[in-house]
Amino acid sequence: MSVAFITYVCLIVVPYLRHRRLPSGDPDAFAWHFFVPCRDEEAVVGDTVRYLRETFPGGHVWVIDDDSDDATAAVVTALGKDDRHLHLVSRRRPHARTGKGDALNAAYRALKVWVGAGADTARTVVVVVDADGRPAPDSLAVCAAGHLFGDPAIGAVQVDVRMSNVGVREQQGGRLRRLFGAAMVRMQDLEFRTAIAAIQMSRAHTGTISMGGNGQFTRLAALDSIAGAAGTPWRGSLLEDFELGVHLLTAGWRTGFTVDTHVAQEGLYRLRPFLAQRTRWGQGTMQCARYVRQIWDSPHLSTLGAAEMLYYLAQPWMQLIGTIVYPIPFVLLGVRAASDPAEVWTWFTGGAWLLFVGYGLFGLLPFLVWGPIYRARCDRSVGRIRALGYGFAYAVYIYTFYLTSWRAAARLVRKRNGWTKTRRNAETPGVVALDH
Numbered sequence: 001m002s003v004a005f006i007t008y009v010c011l012i013v014v015p016y017l018r019h020r021r022l023p024s025g026d027p028d029a030f031a032w033h034f035f036v037p038c039r040d041e042e043a044v045v046g047d048t049v050r051y052l053r054e055t056f057p058g059g060h061v062w063v064i065d066d067d068s069d070d071a072t073a074a075v076v077t078a079l080g081k082d083d084r085h086l087h088l089v090s091r092r093r094p095h096a097r098t099g100k101g102d103a104l105n106a107a108y109r110a111l112k113v114w115v116g117a118g119a120d121t122a123r124t125v126v127v128v129v130d131a132d133g134r135p136a137p138d139s140l141a142v143c144a145a146g147h148l149f150g151d152p153a154i155g156a157v158q159v160d161v162r163m164s165n166v167g168v169r170e171q172q173g174g175r176l177r178r179l180f181g182a183a184m185v186r187m188q189d190l191e192f193r194t195a196i197a198a199i200q201m202s203r204a205h206t207g208t209i210s211m212g213g214n215g216q217f218t219r220l221a222a223l224d225s226i227a228g229a230a231g232t233p234w235r236g237s238l239l240e241d242f243e244l245g246v247h248l249l250t251a252g253w254r255t256g257f258t259v260d261t262h263v264a265q266e267g268l269y270r271l272r273p274f275l276a277q278r279t280r281w282g283q284g285t286m287q288c289a290r291y292v293r294q295i296w297d298s299p300h301l302s303t304l305g306a307a308e309m310l311y312y313l314a315q316p317w318m319q320l321i322g323t324i325v326y327p328i329p330f331v332l333l334g335v336r337a338a339s340d341p342a343e344v345w346t347w348f349t350g351g352a353w354l355l356f357v358g359y360g361l362f363g364l365l366p367f368l369v370w371g372p373i374y375r376a377r378c379d380r381s382v383g384r385i386r387a388l389g390y391g392f393a394y395a396v397y398i399y400t401f402y403l404t405s406w407r408a409a410a411r412l413v414r415k416r417n418g419w420t421k422t423r424r425n426a427e428t429p430g431v432v433a434l435d436h
Contacts, residue, residue, distance in 0.1 A: 009366045013373065016198035021260050025144030031124045032059035032140055033111055033220075037103040041131035042070040048131055049079050049086065055137050057085075059127075062111065064089045064103045067096035087114070100213070101234035101243070104128065108223060109231045115220075124220035125149060128241075133214045134164060134264040142261035143217050155222030155253030156245065159215040160197055160260075163189035163267035166379075170269055181269030187397040188267040188274075190374045190390060193259075200257040206305040209255040210312075211245040215263030218244070222253050239284025246291050246309070250298040275404055282316045282401070282408035289313055319405040367395035 034052050038045050045063065052061045065073040065088060073090060080086035089107045096103075108126070115124065125143070129135060139159055143149055148157050166189045169178045203209045211218075223233040226247040237243040245255060268274045295301060295309050337344040371391025375382040382390070 009369065012198040012202040013369065015201050016194070017373070017377065019201065019259060022147060022258075023145060024138065024141040024260075025146060025148070025150050027140035027144045028058070029123065030140075030144055030149060031120075032056060032127060033124065034059055034061045034127045034129050034135075035064065035104055035107045036061065036129050036131055036133075037064045037066065037100050037107075038068060038072050038076075038131050039066040039097065039103075040068045040070045040072060042068070042072050042075055044132045045072055046075045046079065048129070048133065049076060051134055052129070053079075053083065053086065055135075056140060059140075060085045060087065062087045062089055062107045064091065064107045066091050066103045067093050099236060099238070099240070101232075101236060101240035104234045104240070105232045108227065108233060111220075112231065119220070121221040121224055122152065122219065126218050126220055126223060128213065128216040128218075129263065130214040130265055132164075132266045135159070135215060136261045136263070139215075139261040139263070142258055145258075148256045148258065149217070149219065151254075151256075153254045154219070154256050155225075155248045155251075156211055156216065156218040157256040157258065158200065158209060158212050159217065159258055160262040161192040161212060161215055162262045162264050163192070164264035165266050180271075183393060184269055184271070184274060185267035186390065187394055189378075190370060190394055191397070193378045194370045194374050197257075197259050201259070203308065204257065206308045207254065207302060208249060208305045208308050209245070209257045211241040211248075211255065213241040214265050216241055216244075218248075222248055222251075225253070226251050237284050237287045238280050239288055242285070242312075243288055243291070246288065246295065249305075249309075250291075250294055250300060252300045275400065275407070278401065278404040279407040279411065282404045283411050285313060285316050286408055286412055316401075316405040316408060319402050320409060323402050323406070364392075364395050367391060367398055370394050 034056070036045070036048060036052075049061055049063065052059065063072075063076045063086070065076065067090075073088060076086070076088045080088060087110070089110045091097075091103060091106055111126070115121075127135065136159075143157050143159070148154055163185050165185055167182075168185070169182045173181075200209055218233075226244075227233040233244065233247070234240045235243050235247070248255060268277065292310060292313065295306050298306070301309070333344070368388070368391035371387045371389065371394060372384070374390060375384070375387035
């Protein structure tokens, strides 16, 4: 299994390293609408709206206020007083706070009314941006390229994701806490810009590129094709982005991915909000198991494509099994060593130590490589030794997913399916970003 995994990593690394920037397109050939779902985002929404309106003056910004308890709506209202390109979609309980997908559906229905029946939906693109998101200034031109929205078969495009606060430490807290926070942000940046980007690029060969919650570009015609009579292209899963991709792909649309542009977002400094975020993602993946039959039966997916999507859906379940199965040999070895330590020591020194070395190498190597790859492709200022250290840190970082899989399973068993907002750094006491 370890050899197979290393082979898989090699297969996705090579295309990633060989990628060269492709020509951009004409963004003026499309109408762009930014959806910004917000729930208690007073701390960040103003800066985000200003950034979007200044960077993309021809685009429309739709802020969805999901019945915030703070001044989110007031901030947007003040900014939009004399701006016809800024729209506020207000939701109220009990219909509000039912998930990000429902909030996006509300904006979709409002957009459909606004554009009218005669709109060219094939040339209208919806861009989902988190409340702290910053699409790169060239993102519209890149997504308008001939191999992306210039191809009428492409229904959605996901852009690369980067952490905007890489190299930025918290101002408050002890030295160890600040170092840990900086390392957490760096690992999130490494994860998205190397491993996830490489996986997405490999999915171009299986036709199963998935969508992300931030930097998700979708053709309005594609949303229309899966919205149904209720006007709900996004559904009820906590992983509404992947779920959207499932419906688009099984409806016959193709999806694209590009590292030629990106969306920046804040990486999380603290472990608790990070675990809450990844638990929500894991639980959403588990919920999407209901689409196994739809994926397998779809005539629009190849056998390899269906297998890749099913493998993705199986990952949190495999992690649950792994936490039970992997320790068994070590427990048995410990029991044996307790009963007959001399025999175990003879066995170990007689050559069995090679098994442990091999297990360690094969277990670590698929994760260690991403540190040097991150240095080569993303940040040349990182030294070689530090890049190797990033690889070791990433191997440890990945093991948090075993914990979040159990947390996600527990939430499913307890039927706690509500959407929990990830706390922004600005909302966390004592977390203030400051340059080195």
